[in-house]
Amino acid sequence: QVQLVESGGGLVQAGGSLRLSCAASGLIFSRNAMGWFRQAPGEEREFVASISWLGISTDYVDSVKGRFTISRDNAKNTVYLQMNSLKPEDTAVYSCAARGGEMSQFPSDYAAWGQGTQVTVSS
Secondary structure, X not given: OOEEEEEOOEEEEOOOOEEEXXXXXXXXXHHOEEEEEEEOOOOOOEEEEXXXXXXXXXXXXXXXXXXXXXXXXXXXXXXXXXXXXXXXXXXXXXXXXXXXXXXXXXXXXXXXXXXOEEEEEEO
């Protein structure tokens, strides 16, 4: 069965950095586009970033462009989200997701999800 396990969340001050990791198993990782999404309390799940099979193409929500970087290591079945210049509005539970196809910004297009990791940015 497919498993996605996130790690790297935590509490950080505004302006700080965190690196999230998502380790995948039970799927042909190199044939899956990967995405990061976030959900703050009382809010809908929001697209953050996605990356294509080979990592050639990436996509970001406007609010994180220039601050966040998504990358992947297909040899390690792992996708990363480097988050710099964090802001209090970045506070949310961050989840990774896998899709056996092209990148997408829509959560409904992703078949597998991790349980998420909490990111809290203090002001």
